[in-house]
Amino acid sequence: MNQGNRAYNFNAGPSALPLAVLEKAQQELLDFRGTGMSVMELSHRGDVYEEVHNQAIARLKDLLSISDDYEVLFVQGGGSMQFSMVPMNFLQPGKTAAYIMTGAWSEKAFGEAKLFGEPYHAASSKDSNYRYIPKLEDIKFQESDAYVHLTSNNTIFGTQWREFPDTGSVPLIADMSSDILSKPIDVNQFAMIYAGAQKNLGPSGVTVVILRKDLLEKANTNIPTMLQYGIYAKNNSLYNTPPTFGIYLLGEVLNWVQETGGLAELTKRNEEKAKLIYDAIDASNGFYYGHAEPESRSLMNITFRVKDEALEKQFLAEAKKEGFVGLNGHRSVGGCRASAYNAVPYEACKALSQFMVQFQAKHS
Structure with missing residues (x-):
């Protein structure tokens, strides 16, 4: 866990609020x-x-x-x-x-x-x-x-x-x-x-x-x-x-x-944050796979699965130990979900992306 004692909060809602606020x-x-x-x-x-x-x-x-x-x-x-x-x-x-x-x-x-x-x-x-x-x-x-x-x-x-x-x-x-x-x-x-x-x-x-x-x-x-x-x-x-x-x-x-710079700056940040996680999914050769079709992907809610159900449970358990909160997907879809709303910092998305790459390397 980074950011002092602040969790990496990927809850779908209620969700992260800006620390400054x-x-x-x-x-x-x-x-x-x-x-x-x-x-x-x-x-x-x-x-x-x-x-x-x-x-x-x-x-x-x-x-x-x-x-x-x-x-x-x-x-x-x-x-x-x-x-x-x-x-x-x-x-x-x-x-x-x-x-x-x-x-x-x-x-x-x-x-x-x-x-x-x-x-x-x-x-x-x-x-x-x-x-x-x-x-x-x-x-x-x-x-x-x-x-x-x-x-x-x-x-x-x-x-x-x-x-x-x-x-x-x-x-x-x-x-x-x-x-x-x-x-x-x-x-x-x-x-x-x-x-x-x-x-x-x-x-x-x-x-x-x-x-x-x-x-x-x-x-x-x-x-x-x-x-x-x-x-x-x-x-x-x-x-x-x-x-x-x-x-x-x-x-x-x-x-x-x-x-922060208004909507133009937030758009840039949100695109960069989502890209970190989608890139980890797309570069995994099927170890991770998304629910949404690429042309319909959300910048706010990134939904994905791990290739094996047992590995998916292990992924979520280990992520929780590392301070990532709210990554469980909704019961109607299952899998994982990272909600990267405006107040979720870039560092949290980068940490998740790195964790995903490391988890794959250990279990491929």
Whole structure:
């Protein structure tokens, strides 16, 4: 184990947070900005917290170049709550919803939509156990679509969209929980983006929603108050007590991104980190092999197997002893998974790559 007593954290989520952010939070924990209180103790109606809240929104708008055509909301309930809120708000009677199926989270989102309307599969890679992202030309939409939904990165299967479909006048909604802020995106291509914070944005407990105002105007209001996007927008996400500490940390993570050099620098770092591990897989002559097809590989979640099941168990056991945390693959895929989110340092990925090479040399 390196980095003092810090683990090599490859957890899929909640995941690594920037050390600088944790250290700042530690310093400010008991006395936030001279208040004599922790940020967790501040009133969410007070000026000090309101500045924290608005600063987080402003930083996200700056980093993603979000125009005034969009609302930025902080919602609780994780990405899973969004699986329900999206159809409750936008799947009108007589309309359909196109879901592009690329993994477990797409399946869960689709299952929730079935409770409220008529979703269908516009494309799917389930036939291969979600090894690839469907080609754009294979995605089939319907004229009755209220929206199109996709999951931009698939944590369990290790696949990620390289480019997104052009849905024309039909709103495109994306679950970006596991790769938001990992690379530049054109927000204007989407009517809505949502993301649980616990991968790249901060701790668990807060979900970011980026919602175009013209879609918001069409939202259903005949649903419970706390499930209406309009309530969050009208009240600056302060209708009820928000997860104040999570939003504070989210704002500090965004500040860290800005100080690091923004999305261009993070993209470079993420590509370099992922390459270290993929190179170890590709150069192993089959000792390691990936789950995702090469053209669909994720920079965030690197999924792979060891050629022999007994060796795979030994690999994971030895890796754990060496201080690597969270390398077990999801039960639906098995094997190994290294989640190299923004805050996972280059050194951790280099150490894992070197461990993989050394393990292979011992057991080939």
